[in-house]
Amino acid sequence: MEHPSKSSVLQLGILVFGALAILTAVEFVIALTTNLWQVLAIIPFVKAGLVLYYYMHISRLFENDEDVDKESFAYKLATNRIGLWLFLLSDLFIFGGLMISRINLLGLTRPDLIQFLGLGVTTILLISSFFANRAEVSMEYGDRKQFLVSITFTMTLGILFLIGVLGVEWRLAPFGPSTNLAGAIFYVMTGFHAFHVLSGVIFLAIVLRNGAHGLYSSEKHWGVEASVVYWHFVDVVWFFFYPALYLIGTLAK
Amino acid sequence: RRYVIIFILVIVSTFVIHEWLMLVHLFPREASIQSIAVDQLFHVHLWVISFLFSLIMVTLIYSLIVFRRRKGETGDGAYFTGNSTLEMTWTAIPLMAVLVLAYAGAKTLGSIRVIDPSALQVKVTAGQWYWRYQYPEFGVTSSDLYLPVNRQIDLQMTSVDVIHSFWVPEFRVKQDIIPGRTVDLRVTPSLIGEYTVRCSELCGLRHAYMEGKVNVVSQGDFDNWISQQQSAAPERPELRGQQLAQDYGCVNCHSADGSPKTGPTWLHLYGSTVKLTDGSSVTADDNYLKTSINNPNIQVVVGFPANMMPDFSTVLDQTMVESLVAYIKTLK
Amino acid sequence: MRKFYSIGLVRGLLWQILGTAIGIGILTGIRYLLGLTPWKPESACVFGALLGALFFVFGIGAVDGWIKMAAGKEAPEPDESSWGRSRYFGVSLDHKVIGIQYLILSLVLMVVGGTFAMIFRSELANTGMQFLTLMEYNTLMSLHGMVMIIGILVGVAAFMNYLIPMMIGARDMAFPRLNAFAFWLAVPASIILLSSMALGGFDTGWTGYPPLSVRAPIGIQMFFLGVSLAGMGTILSSLNVITTALRMRAKGMTGFRLPIFVWGALATSLISLTATQLIGLSFQMVMFQRLFGMGFFDPVKGGNPILFQHLFWFYSHPAVYVFVLPGLGIISELLPVFARKPLYGYKWVAISSFGIALIGFLVWGHHMFASGMAEYLRVPFMYSTLLVAVPTGVKFFSWLGTLWRGKIVFPVPMLFVLAGIVVFLLGGLTGPPNATIATDLQLTDTYFIVGHFHDTMFGGYIFPFFAAIYYWFPKMTGKRLNETLGKVHFWLMTPAFITLSTLMMRIGLLGMRRRIADYDPSLGVTIDNRVMTVAGFLIALSILTFFINAFWSLRHGEIATGNVWNSRSPEWQVPSPMPIHNYDKPLEVVGEPYDYGLPDSVYVKFIEEE
Ligand code: HEA
Numbered sequence A: 001m002e003h004p005s006k007s008s009v010l011q012l013g014i015l016v017f018g019a020l021a022i023l024t025a026v027e028f029v030i031a032l033t034t035n036l037w038q039v040l041a042i043i044p045f046v047k048a049g050l051v052l053y054y055y056m057h058i059s060r061l062f063e064n065d066e067d068v069d070k071e072s073f074a075y076k077l078a079t080n081r082i083g084l085w086l087f088l089l090s091d092l093f094i095f096g097g098l099m100i101s102r103i104n105l106l107g108l109t110r111p112d113l114i115q116f117l118g119l120g121v122t123t124i125l126l127i128s129s130f131f132a133n134r135a136e137v138s139m140e141y142g143d144r145k146q147f148l149v150s151i152t153f154t155m156t157l158g159i160l161f162l163i164g165v166l167g168v169e170w171r172l173a174p175f176g177p178s179t180n181l182a183g184a185i186f187y188v189m190t191g192f193h194a195f196h197v198l199s200g201v202i203f204l205a206i207v208l209r210n211g212a213h214g215l216y217s218s219e220k221h222w223g224v225e226a227s228v229v230y231w232h233f234v235d236v237v238w239f240f241f242y243p244a245l246y247l248i249g250t251l252a253k
Numbered sequence B: 001r002r003y004v005i006i007f008i009l010v011i012v013s014t015f016v017i018h019e020w021l022m023l024v025h026l027f028p029r030e031a032s033i034q035s036i037a038v039d040q041l042f043h044v045h046l047w048v049i050s051f052l053f054s055l056i057m058v059t060l061i062y063s064l065i066v067f068r069r070r071k072g073e074t075g076d077g078a079y080f081t082g083n084s085t086l087e088m089t090w091t092a093i094p095l096m097a098v099l100v101l102a103y104a105g106a107k108t109l110g111s112i113r114v115i116d117p118s119a120l121q122v123k124v125t126a127g128q129w130y131w132r133y134q135y136p137e138f139g140v141t142s143s144d145l146y147l148p149v150n151r152q153i154d155l156q157m158t159s160v161d162v163i164h165s166f167w168v169p170e171f172r173v174k175q176d177i178i179p180g181r182t183v184d185l186r187v188t189p190s191l192i193g194e195y196t197v198r199c200s201e202l203c204g205l206r207h208a209y210m211e212g213k214v215n216v217v218s219q220g221d222f223d224n225w226i227s228q229q230q231s232a233a234p235e236r237p238e239l240r241g242q243q244l245a246q247d248y249g250c251v252n253c254h255s256a257d258g259s260p261k262t263g264p265t266w267l268h269l270y271g272s273t274v275k276l277t278d279g280s281s282v283t284a285d286d287n288y289l290k291t292s293i294n295n296p297n298i299q300v301v302v303g304f305p306a307n308m309m310p311d312f313s314t315v316l317d318q319t320m321v322e323s324l325v326a327y328i329k330t331l332k
Numbered sequence C: 001m002r003k004f005y006s007i008g009l010v011r012g013l014l015w016q017i018l019g020t021a022i023g024i025g026i027l028t029g030i031r032y033l034l035g036l037t038p039w040k041p042e043s044a045c046v047f048g049a050l051l052g053a054l055f056f057v058f059g060i061g062a063v064d065g066w067i068k069m070a071a072g073k074e075a076p077e078p079d080e081s082s083w084g085r086s087r088y089f090g091v092s093l094d095h096k097v098i099g100i101q102y103l104i105l106s107l108v109l110m111v112v113g114g115t116f117a118m119i120f121r122s123e124l125a126n127t128g129m130q131f132l133t134l135m136e137y138n139t140l141m142s143l144h145g146m147v148m149i150i151g152i153l154v155g156v157a158a159f160m161n162y163l164i165p166m167m168i169g170a171r172d173m174a175f176p177r178l179n180a181f182a183f184w185l186a187v188p189a190s191i192i193l194l195s196s197m198a199l200g201g202f203d204t205g206w207t208g209y210p211p212l213s214v215r216a217p218i219g220i221q222m223f224f225l226g227v228s229l230a231g232m233g234t235i236l237s238s239l240n241v242i243t244t245a246l247r248m249r250a251k252g253m254t255g256f257r258l259p260i261f262v263w264g265a266l267a268t269s270l271i272s273l274t275a276t277q278l279i280g281l282s283f284q285m286v287m288f289q290r291l292f293g294m295g296f297f298d299p300v301k302g303g304n305p306i307l308f309q310h311l312f313w314f315y316s317h318p319a320v321y322v323f324v325l326p327g328l329g330i331i332s333e334l335l336p337v338f339a340r341k342p343l344y345g346y347k348w349v350a351i352s353s354f355g356i357a358l359i360g361f362l363v364w365g366h367h368m369f370a371s372g373m374a375e376y377l378r379v380p381f382m383y384s385t386l387l388v389a390v391p392t393g394v395k396f397f398s399w400l401g402t403l404w405r406g407k408i409v410f411p412v413p414m415l416f417v418l419a420g421i422v423v424f425l426l427g428g429l430t431g432p433p434n435a436t437i438a439t440d441l442q443l444t445d446t447y448f449i450v451g452h453f454h455d456t457m458f459g460g461y462i463f464p465f466f467a468a469i470y471y472w473f474p475k476m477t478g479k480r481l482n483e484t485l486g487k488v489h490f491w492l493m494t495p496a497f498i499t500l501s502t503l504m505m506r507i508g509l510l511g512m513r514r515r516i517a518d519y520d521p522s523l524g525v526t527i528d529n530r531v532m533t534v535a536g537f538l539i540a541l542s543i544l545t546f547f548i549n550a551f552w553s554l555r556h557g558e559i560a561t562g563n564v565w566n567s568r569s570p571e572w573q574v575p576s577p578m579p580i581h582n583y584d585k586p587l588e589v590v591g592e593p594y595d596y597g598l599p600d601s602v603y604v605k606f607i608e609e610e
């Protein structure tokens, strides 16, 4: 298959990011003005769809390679991909379970949190996702310098996110895990998610190090792809957690 | 010809098995209107089971005998790999059976849940490990369950600690009792006699022993029993309080003689000053006692765990709380 | 000493002890620094156990490869041909070794769990408390349940790991390292699970419902933690299985030419890959509730105990199909071999596995008919539950079709297969009465249920499992298990078990509740209980004979390196035991898997490189 030019791919990345940013802003505004939870429930799916398709390249799973030599790198790569996605599928069920619990226990109420901090960390994570995509693309086109830069950005933003949630939100929250249900839900959801972000950051750090040592080439960079896809996944999860925790419903007493 | 043999054998064994199942008495007595409907459904199942079991076992054993490899035989079996129409049929027939069962199941469920507005209401309190019953209509509390025959009973059940489950085998109905909410169960006793309620949800150590008497009696005997209870209930509040402290298991955690237990002793409690975990300290007057009975976690006593004492607010009405306080007073 | 230390397992255990100690130390230290009361046994134990498990996998070297990769070094798979016996006691990447390791672990767990059963069965032999305290009874009973279930999951993994690559003509699993890691996670997990006995036990049953489990002793934490870790293991191994079956198939092995067992394995893996997360989550939520006072299931805080049951059963029902689908796969796999006849309706059998698995996702509510869950949920769950009977029926009838007009032979594996069919039929047919709500309200939480699921589990797993052991033992060892002892095992176990389970159902109907340490003599079930206890011990005895047989045959069993059962399946076309990387020549599928009785047809042939 012929390759589209690098610049066009990067532009696509930017467009997608723009769309995501706008949708997030819309969410926020809706939440502040009319609290239409139905809309807030739908938007995340749209965002997730965008990321799945444009950033995580879910379509790559379905490329038919029956005739490819089973020992070839390409075939092994596709196998690894399937493995990774199965893992994500499985992980999805934890977060699904958490969502179900949240819906069941809190319904149309939500914990009392700092709106702008929430928006802040969400944006941070969104931008990090953008850079992650950028990193992967530049690696695909063998531009190592840009790759290193972007991945560093992704990581730092990820760390910022962690600080925002664990360092600030957890401290400032007017409730503890044992105060009330909203508290319990908030801590368990952010906790599980933060754990994934953390592992993602570590993963990225490893990739960064190996990248700096020049272990990846434009053909062979499974490590990069894996870490990036995982990172996007963590972001997608947050697409759902953010409205669930910050936007939907009225304050729980 | 083979099919004919098998067919006959299946029919025979179906009836044999079913009869045998009928002979060994499988179920306890039927002591409620509901139990009759339930047992009818059981019998449908018994038929289905005996038939399918016979069908498969007969064919299996027949094949094992007739198609076994005889001495000195080598060679393989007949070569055929399947037949879609046949597969269809034995997908379709069970499907039918399933639909029948589903229909019967739904119908029975409906019939055992018919609600009679004139039902006699009984409040059931389950706790580790006791049963308590209140008859709001008559203001009677008891640790045995007395039920008039042939009248629907509306059991309003709640638990003070963990999940329990109300089950009288002869009634054929069962309902888990969940702390923090009231679940209701309808049953219409139809047979005078003595039965046992058996808690059938694992609820900790003494789950095995969480059983209680159930007496289904004639309306007349029931009325007598009620009036007995009403007169027997001590009119002096503190005595009633003492009784309640027994009935509702307060004594499991609160001693009247100062001996240490899970909860603070009630000896010399009244009028004393109690230190609370929030640093403040209060004098144990009536109000304090009432609040700490109704919702103990508002004021938690120093040196004792919060959330330990069950929430009795749903269980004890105000007069009961007052009598309890009256009792605690006597210990000062 | 050094030699001792070089044995992976020993090293792992030492590290686990170390890790636990360190964990406890760290936590206490932190609490001290934060100025809290330093010694908080519960959190200390949990943290310690967790760290211990991590130390174990690290110490034994299950993650060395990954660490190397992360450090950017090359990490080639070691050549194990020279390792000999020691491969089995340390990290090996060979799927056959891992499979056998799984098998051993599974048998160990079964023995432990079964011994527990024997102990509390003896207690139940008479009314009144004989020699156990109430807490001991509950702990043994609950652990019996969970240990057995973990044992099954491990056993399932054993056969999936051992067989699938061979059956599809691959040289190994898709991710050998992940495979090893998943296994070595199960070991510390089992240890933690059992350590709950040392920490006061717990009295909640294997279902661990809150609020009871919130009030139980610390032991429950070990139970939750152990199960969560074991769950992680199963998730990873099932991930591996799916990928392998999708990607590593030999040339020409199209979907409907796979050995039927692979279909069962796929369906199973699909379940454990996804649903397992939810039992993990539900258990962890209770752990958090205990540790941090989060009120998920605490009515006082407005939590919802029923929510736990939904999360729990969303896994634990599909789980029961995780137990049986491979078992039924084995039945479908062996029947044609011993009937010398094609598997009847291959496609239908294959698809029915997925039918069961998929419907199985929609029926969890049938465990909660009496639990007070939302009324409107009950009836739909009844319908979906009954529906499962249909695909299961397809399997049964296809088995009959397979036997019909065959030339049936009866070596030990076949006996176990047949017993499996009968027992599973008993278990299956007692399912629908639980499924129609009205009757379930009578049956739930009685010994009828206990009877139901022992039948299904034995028929769907234990019997096929033994059949598989007798069948593939030659492949694993090159020796054959002794037939006579095998027959003794069979003729002890089968009647004893059928008595056991049938009596379970009977006393259940008569009103004996489950999970009781002592029962009311007035129920008139004392005799039945005695008989059941005896039956239990007979089963134990039979399994004892099995072990004797196994050890004896390993030494002086009849040599069997050829195609013992003259099967068509690829693994039997090469001499046993299997060489390290399975097939030295790649194989190609040229026929149908089960065309027994079709003259000069072959399933696979090896491609000769020119
Ligand atoms: C291997 C494990 C296994 C398997 C395969 C099954 C199979 C089934 N189970 Fe079972 N079950 C358990 C393990 C299993 N179960 C366990 C462990 C528990 C207790 C958990 C606990 O509380 O501790 C349990 C509990 C349980 C309950 C809850 C009981 C209660 O606690 O109140 C119910 C209720 O519906 C149920 C139903 C069924 C049904 C309908 C099937 C069906 O899949 C059966 C289908 C098979 C057949 C029906 C026979 C063959 C089919 C035919 C011959 C075709 C024609 C048949 C008909 C038309 C009926 N099971």
Ligand code: HEA
Residues within 6 Å of the ligand: C110, C111, C112, C113, C114, C115, C117, C118, C121, C141, C142, C144, C145, C146, C148, C149, C152, C204, C205, C206, C207, C450, C454, C457, C458, C461, C462, C500, C513, C514, C515, C516, C517, C532, C536, C539, C540, C541, C543, C544
């Ligand atoms: C596959 C799973 C499995 C298996 C194989 C078994 C096997 C057995 N089970 Fe199991 N059982 C469960 C799964 C299983 N059980 C589950 C999930 C529960 C529910 C728990 C709960 O309610 O929470 C349960 C509950 C349960 C109860 C109900 C307890 C209660 O509700 O109070 C009983 C009672 O009789 C029982 C009995 C037995 C017996 C006698 C065996 C025997 O078949 C065991 C025989 C095997 C051995 C004994 C081991 C091998 C023997 C040797 C190596 C010889 C040496 C050992 C000795 C001589 C002791 N089991």
Ligand code: CUA
Residues within 6 Å of the ligand: B127, B129, B163, B164, B165, B199, B200, B201, B202, B203, B204, B207, B208, B210
């Ligand atoms: Cu109360 Cu069991």
Ligand SMILES: [Cu+2]
Residues within 6 Å of the ligand: C316, C317, C320, C364, C366, C367
């Ligand atoms: Cu189930």
